[in-house]
Amino acid sequence: MDRETRPPALKPLADKPLTVIEPGKPWKMNFPDLWRYRELFYFLIWRDIKVRYKQTALGIVWVVLQPALTTLVFTVFFGVLARVPSSGKPYPLLVYTGLLPWTFFSNAVGGGANSLVTNASLITKVYFPRMLIPVAAVGARLVDFAIALLFLIPLMIYFNVKPTLNLLMLPFLILLLTWFSVGIIVWLSALNVRFRDVGIVIPMLVQLWLFVTPVAYSSDLIPRKFQWLYFLNPLAGIVENFRAAILGSDFHWTALAYSTVITLFIFVQAAYFFRRMERTFSDII
Amino acid sequence: MQPIISVENVAKRYTLGKTSARTDTLRESLVDFARAPLAMIRNRRSSSTETLWALKDVTLKVAPGEVVGLIGRNGAGKSTLLKILSRITEPTTGRVELYGRVGSLLEVGTGFHPELTGRENIFLNGVILGMSHRDIRKKFDEIIAFAEIERFIDTPVKRYSSGMYVRLAFAVAAHLEPEILVVDEVLAVGDLAFQNKCLGKMEDASLGGRTVLFVSHNMPAITRLCSRALLLESGRVVMDGATNDVISTYLERSFSAGHSREWVDQSQAPGTEELKLMAVSVMRQDGSVVSTATVAEPVLVKLVYVTTQPSLKFRCAVVFNTQGTCAFATVEPTETLHDKPGRYTSIVKVPCDLLAEGEYMINVSIFTSRGIKQHYVQLQNVVALHVYDPMTGDSARGDYAERLAGVVSPRLEWTSEYEGPA
Numbered sequence: 001m002d003r004e005t006r007p008p009a010l011k012p013l014a015d016k017p018l019t020v021i022e023p024g025k026p027w028k029m030n031f032p033d034l035w036r037y038r039e040l041f042y043f044l045i046w047r048d049i050k051v052r053y054k055q056t057a058l059g060i061v062w063v064v065l066q067p068a069l070t071t072l073v074f075t076v077f078f079g080v081l082a083r084v085p086s087s088g089k090p091y092p093l094l095v096y097t098g099l100l101p102w103t104f105f106s107n108a109v110g111g112g113a114n115s116l117v118t119n120a121s122l123i124t125k126v127y128f129p130r131m132l133i134p135v136a137a138v139g140a141r142l143v144d145f146a147i148a149l150l151f152l153i154p155l156m157i158y159f160n161v162k163p164t165l166n167l168l169m170l171p172f173l174i175l176l177l178t179w180f181s182v183g184i185i186v187w188l189s190a191l192n193v194r195f196r197d198v199g200i201v202i203p204m205l206v207q208l209w210l211f212v213t214p215v216a217y218s219s220d221l222i223p224r225k226f227q228w229l230y231f232l233n234p235l236a237g238i239v240e241n242f243r244a245a246i247l248g249s250d251f252h253w254t255a256l257a258y259s260t261v262i263t264l265f266i267f268v269q270a271a272y273f274f275r276r277m278e279r280t281f282s283d284i285i
Numbered sequence: 286m287q288p289i290i291s292v293e294n295v296a297k298r299y300t301l302g303k304t305s306a307r308t309d310t311l312r313e314s315l316v317d318f319a320r321a322p323l324a325m326i327r328n329r330r331s332s333s334t335e336t337l338w339a340l341k342d343v344t345l346k347v348a349p350g351e352v353v354g355l356i357g358r359n360g361a362g363k364s365t366l367l368k369i370l371s372r373i374t375e376p377t378t379g380r381v382e383l384y385g386r387v388g389s390l391l392e393v394g395t396g397f398h399p400e401l402t403g404r405e406n407i408f409l410n411g412v413i414l415g416m417s418h419r420d421i422r423k424k425f426d427e428i429i430a431f432a433e434i435e436r437f438i439d440t441p442v443k444r445y446s447s448g449m450y451v452r453l454a455f456a457v458a459a460h461l462e463p464e465i466l467v468v469d470e471v472l473a474v475g476d477l478a479f480q481n482k483c484l485g486k487m488e489d490a491s492l493g494g495r496t497v498l499f500v501s502h503n504m505p506a507i508t509r510l511c512s513r514a515l516l517l518e519s520g521r522v523v524m525d526g527a528t529n530d531v532i533s534t535y536l537e538r539s540f541s542a543g544h545s546r547e548w549v550d551q552s553q554a555p556g557t558e559e560l561k562l563m564a565v566s567v568m569r570q571d572g573s574v575v576s577t578a579t580v581a582e583p584v585l586v587k588l589v590y591v592t593t594q595p596s597l598k599f600r601c602a603v604v605f606n607t608q609g610t611c612a613f614a615t616v617e618p619t620e621t622l623h624d625k626p627g628r629y630t631s632i633v634k635v636p637c638d639l640l641a642e643g644e645y646m647i648n649v650s651i652f653t654s655r656g657i658k659q660h661y662v663q664l665q666n667v668v669a670l671h672v673y674d675p676m677t678g679d680s681a682r683g684d685y686a687e688r689l690a691g692v693v694s695p696r697l698e699w700t701s702e703y704e705g706p707a
Contacts, residue, residue, distance in 0.1 A: 016385035016464060024375050043412045047398060054400045054441075125395040126413055127372035127387075282374045283299060 024279050030129060037128050041136055048111075048140035063144040064151045067099040074099075074216050087218045089247050090159040096152070097243040098215035101177050104145040105235060106206045112137035112185035113202050116193050120285045130278050131271075134189040138181050145174075152246065164248035173242045180234050180263040187270035190277040193285050209233075214240050219252070227255075234259040234266070288346035289496050290370070290465060295379030297340040297365050297520075339365040341520040343379070347498070349464075352491040354511035354528060355500045356535050361517040363500045367391060367467050370498065385464025388415055392469070394454030399443035403434060403453055406442055410457045424460045431482070432456035452479060459486045466490055466497045481687045484509070488686075504532050505642040505688065508673045529673055533576035536644055536669040544576035546667050551591060556651075559597055560661040563628070564589040565649055567670050577671045580642060580680045580694060584635045584670065588649055589628065590662070597623045599661060601631045604648040605640070606666075612645065612692035620653055638681050638696035641689065645670045 053059040071092055078084040079091035086094045115137040116123065116130070123130065156163070192198035210216075213235045222230045231237050237252060237259030244251050340362045347353055355363045368374045370381060371389030396413040397406050407428055411421040421428075429435050432453040434445075442450055468487070484506055491497050491510055501507050507514060507528060514531035516524040518538070524531050537543040545566030548554035554561040566574050568585040578584050586603050600617035615633055623629060646669050651662040678684050681696040 019372070019381075019383040019387070021369065021372055021376065021381035021383070022379075023377060039418055040412050043409055047401070047409055050405065051398055051400050121392075122396050122413065124373060125392045126389060126415075128413070279375045282368070 024275070033129050034131070037132060040128055041132050041139070044132060044136035045139040045143070048137060049143055052140075060147065063147045067096060067103045067148055068151070070099055070103075071096045078216050084217050085221065087220050087249065089218075089249070090161070093155060093159050093161060093247065094218060094243065095216060096155060097246050098213075098239050100145065100148055100152070101173075101235075101239050101242050102210065102213060102215045103148065104141050104177065105181050106210070107144070108138045108141040108181045109185060109188065109202060109206060111141070112181075113188040113192050114199055115185075116189045116281065117196070117199070117285065123285055124282045130281055131186060131274060134185045134274075135182055137189075138178060138185055141181075142178060156246075161247060163246075166245045166248050166251070169241065169245045169251065173238060173245055176260060176263060177238050177242070179267060180238065180259070183263060183267035183270045186274050187266070190270075190274045190281075193277065193281055209235070212236065214243075218243075219255075231255040231258045232262070234262040286348045289349040289384045290345070290347040290498070291382045292343055292345045292366075292370075293380045295340060295343045295366075295369060295376045295381060296338060297362075297369060297374070298377040299337045299339055301335040301337055338520050340369070340376070343520075343522055345515065345522060345525065347496060349384075349496055350494045351513060352497040352499065352511045354507035354514040354531075355498060355517060356502075356504075356507060356514055356531065357517035358539050360519075362520040363517055364391070364469055365520075366517070367469055367498065367500060370465075371467050383465060386415060387465045387467060388461040388463030389467040390414075390458045390461070390469065391467075393451060393458055397442060397450070397454060400441055402441050403429070403438045403445070406453070407457055410454065411460075414458060414461050415463065416461060420462075428456045428460050429453075431459060431486075448479075455479075455483055459483065462495075464496060466495055468497065469500045470502060484688060504644050504671070505673070508532065508642065509688075529577045529671065532644070533669075533671045536671055537576065544668060544670070545574050554591075555664055556590070556662045559594045560590055560592050560599070560651060562588065562590045562649070562651065562662045562664070565647075565664075565667045567647070567668050576669065577673065578640075580640055580672055580674045581637050581677075583637045584640070586633050586635070586647060586649075586668070588631045588651070590631075590651065591628050592623050592626050595624060595626055598655065599623070599651055599653040601633075602650045602652065603633050604650075605635075606646045606648065607641070607643050607692050610692060612641075620655065639693055640670075640672045641691055641694035642672055642674050643692075645672065 053062070056062065058065065074095045075092045079086070079095070084091070112134050115133045119133050122128075122133075188198055188202070212230070212233050214221075219227070219230065219236060219240045231252070231254070237255030237257075240252050241256050241259075243249070343362075343366060355366065357363050365374070367389065368391070369376050370383070371387055371391065373389070373391070394410065396410050398409065401409065407425065408418065408421055412418065429438055432449075432455070434449050434453055437445065437449065442453070445453070487497070487499070487510055497510070499507065499510060511528050513526065514528040515522050516531050516535050516538075523538075524534050533544075545564065547564040547566075548562070551561055551563070554563055556562050564587070566587050567576065567578075568587055569575050569578070570583055570585065572585075575584075588601055588603075598620045600620045602614060602616040604614040605612040615635075617631065646666045648665045649662065649667050650660060650664065652658060652660040674680050674682065676686065681694045682689050
């Protein structure tokens, strides 16, 4: 092998993108990088979905089965036995419309908070914007959510609930729900890299969270003077309005405003926190 | 020429001890959790507790198309440097500028998922390594052919044998085409034939004008691929130069064995009352001391010793070790009588076309085995020799360019003839 005759580099350097590596600045979001790695983002989502239903007999049916079975149990115990008031709507539909956003959120948090840790081998061996991992974990659940949402159609036909113009709010509510979930998961997943306690606390936290969110009941049950406190939980506003959009009842505009502002705040905080922690991920994970 | 990689004063500090330790028990976790906010603030303030500088003041420039080997002992900072260049970890201080895409191969099979099939993993792994979906589809057939797993392409990789798994993983990585390729010790996978194939692929990459940074403990591979090498020691670049020189220095430093060893003070010299070893050296035919030799030249090992008593009968032995085993041992054919006390020299000539490419550590001993075996001198790793093949075609390998296995590489005669129709 003659090393002297090696051809020179194919293109002049000026044509190639320059990468500068320096000690990082957490307040700078690297948007071009996020865009450049979009294909990886899709593949991470694709992998999550693919792997979850590998070697299962029912596969994607579980996406509908999970909220449907919960609806059944809730209906029997809360609706029939405990007679939880349902504001004049069919109780099963009240529960299912609450469970849709809730299942999405709780599943996303459950898997998403551990996502960085379970992908430790990627983080220590290849570069890509780390934020893609928790965000893709949410993205994968969004696909499940969409499928479970379709199951509403036969349910609404069965209970004879007609769609109203309120449905127009649905895209915004889904966006808000996703955004809130991303904020929480980005924050928790980064914290989990440093403190594995997060993984332990989450199942408990999610369980408690279910009771302070209007899933099995309507927020009308909450006394008026405590509603401001109740709606500090951004999920309460999202779930209640999600239900209103589908069942055609009145929106809780104040609650929605609360949820939007708090979501925005959490998201900005989470993104900053993540960027700050990100620098040490590969060293401490 | 403008460098494609330019590293300026890069340093990397790791904090040791409690802060980086994993918390394993719930109790510990709760204590940590309670302290969490405080601890995080404290860490930022006083990081002097216990720190390790994995890299310090590393400055280096690499021209486009250069293939640079990084060598050094474990913990010298080679992998940390690669991790910084591939943006996996951030430098504590300093700055790096890179032109073009960087492909890093710090491990084979990064991101492989056991539940997914070979086909699915090729796409997943390819995208993780930075290839586009389109590129992967274009090279798909080439990849499975390289990995030799055509039949199992739709089987989940958890059912693969470890060999198949590794071959597939390397095949994907080998088809990466970035401007800068950063490779850690990943060539030591698979069987010998597959290793050769990988090495060949690396050679193609370097011949294709790609810039490659290559970490390996496989010195023949470094010699083969790299024209330039860097020696790292405790996080610093201690030498930067032609590969053969750097490898020799590395051997000298890491085994504290160089091309020669001399004991000036006779009382400190190894040996017994009657006999002291004064010097050992590796030389060329012309008597010049060398640490590097080509496979095509003879090498002399010279032992200098002093006897203090008359009528000593003994013989000298020299052992060449390489790749963790003994390549060969050679002894003086007879025990000779050393009548007069004084200074003696024994030289053994290792002919050309015997040593294989690689590093040899040389042991020497002087002993008698008449009656009870008695060692006067018995020393391990006294001197080292780095042997390489200049690839001129005039060696045991002829024009065969790939790796030749074995601890020696004798030049043997081959004949073949036509015996008639089959």
